[in-house]
Amino acid sequence: MAYLRWRRFIELASLDRPRVGEFFMRHRDKPIVPAPVEKWDREYREGVYDRLARSDQRHHHRLLAAMIADRWPQPRVLEIGAGEGVLFEALRAHAPARYVGVDFSAPAVDKGLARLTAEREAGVVDLRLGDGRDFRTDETFDVVVFSECIEHLGEVEDLVAHYAPNLRPDGAVGLTMWLALKPLRLWHRLKTLGQVVDEAVVNTPWGGGWLVAVVRPLRAAATKAMLLVATLACVAPTDAFAAPSLDLPLSIDLARAAIDACAAKGLPASASVVDDTGNPLVVLRAPASPKPPIAAPRKAATAVKFDAPGSEMEPREKADPDFAARIAAEPDRLNPHGGSLPLHIDGKLVGGLAVADVSHEAADACARAALARFSDRVK
Numbered sequence: 001m002a003y004l005r006w007r008r009f010i011e012l013a014s015l016d017r018p019r020v021g022e023f024f025m026r027h028r029d030k031p032i033v034p035a036p037v038e039k040w041d042r043e044y045r046e047g048v049y050d051r052l053a054r055s056d057q058r059h060h061h062r063l064l065a066a067m068i069a070d071r072w073p074q075p076r077v078l079e080i081g082a083g084e085g086v087l088f089e090a091l092r093a094h095a096p097a098r099y100v101g102v103d104f105s106a107p108a109v110d111k112g113l114a115r116l117t118a119e120r121e122a123g124v125v126d127l128r129l130g131d132g133r134d135f136r137t138d139e140t141f142d143v144v145v146f147s148e149c150i151e152h153l154g155e156v157e158d159l160v161a162h163y164a165p166n167l168r169p170d171g172a173v174g175l176t177m178w179l180a181l182k183p184l185r186l187w188h189r190l191k192t193l194g195q196v197v198d199e200a201v202v203n204t205p206w207g208g209g210w211l212v213a214v215v216r217p218l219r220a221a222a223t224k225a226m227l228l229v230a231t232l233a234c235v236a237p238t239d240a241f242a243a244p245s246l247d248l249p250l251s252i253d254l255a256r257a258a259i260d261a262c263a264a265k266g267l268p269a270s271a272s273v274v275d276d277t278g279n280p281l282v283v284l285r286a287p288a289s290p291k292p293p294i295a296a297p298r299k300a301a302t303a304v305k306f307d308a309p310g311s312e313m314e315p316r317e318k319a320d321p322d323f324a325a326r327i328a329a330e331p332d333r334l335n336p337h338g339g340s341l342p343l344h345i346d347g348k349l350v351g352g353l354a355v356a357d358v359s360h361e362a363a364d365a366c367a368r369a370a371l372a373r374f375s376d377r378v379k
């Protein structure tokens with residue numbers, strides 16, 4: 001037990017510190033090899049996975065089901081690698097509108113079909129035989145779940161992009177994974193594909209542990225583009241050993257949230273996120289915005305340079321001649337008007353967000369609304 005506790009300690013430490021995991025990982029160069037379908041078939045026939053229906057083996061299912069129902073009442077869920085569809089037992093209490101489970105093991109699907117006959121007849125449940133790496137359906141869902149199987153389904157990035165068309169707007173990926181250092185590499189990669197909306201660890205008295213999470217991916221196309229840019233720019237995944245910095249997915253989300261906040265008021269705006277040197281990471285412009293998006297990156301760079309919001313710098317420019325002179329010295333780079341905010345992670349200045357081409361008051365409100373949406377990650 002002492003060893004298990006030590007292992008759990010390392011696993012927990014590596015959740016946000018991949019290097020800790022890499023350091024303690026055994027056989028770190030050996031890839032995870034997905035088991036062939038014949039092995040799954042045999043083990044389902046032999047009843048090896050009957051234990052997955054036991055209450056003490058389903059804490060992760062119940063937590064994930066509650067996380068999902070909390071954000072999507074009466075959710076529509078697609079589960080890939082669903083086995084016998086045991087996750088449905090946890091969803092049942094939340095009255096899901098739809099549950100489709102897909103597995104490539106026929107004995108598993110057959111067992112699930114037999115157990116969930118009434119729910120299938122009611123049109124709520126469907127269990128299908130298919131390979132989760134390339135399964136296709138026209139149905140859309142609030143959440144696509146990979147529970148205890150993501151390591152068998154190929155590259156995480158391809159998987160998320162493949163199922164992106166099946167997600168409703170605002171939909172997300174649900175994950176449970178056995179807590180172990182090597183599979184956590186996949187979690188680190190999944191995290192970079194979007195916004196983590198829930199993350200928790202279930203720790204059982206018998207020594208088991210699961211990571212349970214919900215991640216809202218960027219739209220598939222943006223994900224691919226982001227990955228390309230991230231690769232070219234060597235944007236590193238979250239790593240607590242590195243100084244905190246803005247990553248590209250969060251920057252895109254912030255700029256987009258700012259545009260959306262203004263659009264909700266009928267205001268077509270521009271928005272930009274810059275890094276801690278004032279260089280733009282993202283510039284977005286609502287199609288109906290009348291101007292080229294020049295002001296937003298300048299406003300964001302000014303918020304970084306003075307580590308202050310535009311709502312404070314704008315009156316200061318009028319009252320403080322020295323400050324006004326510093327702004328005037330760099331007219332092509334600085335703009336102190338309202339609508340900008342400096343961004344901090346762990347108390348460190350990491351960049352700036354700004355909205356422009358609407359009134360300064362509206363720009364300020366949109367930027368603050370966008371920041372509030374991600375206040376668990378950036379201040």
Ligand SMILES: C[S@@+](CC[C@H](N)C(=O)[O-])C[C@H]1O[C@@H](n2cnc3c(N)ncnc32)[C@H](O)[C@@H]1O
Binds near residue numbers: 084
């Ligand atoms: C450990 S079981 C988890 C079952 C279920 N998701 C749960 O949480 O109880 C892993 C499942 O993944 C399925 N699986 C593995 N590779 C798959 C693939 N390529 N396509 C579909 N299912 C797959 C296996 O057949 C098995 O049912």
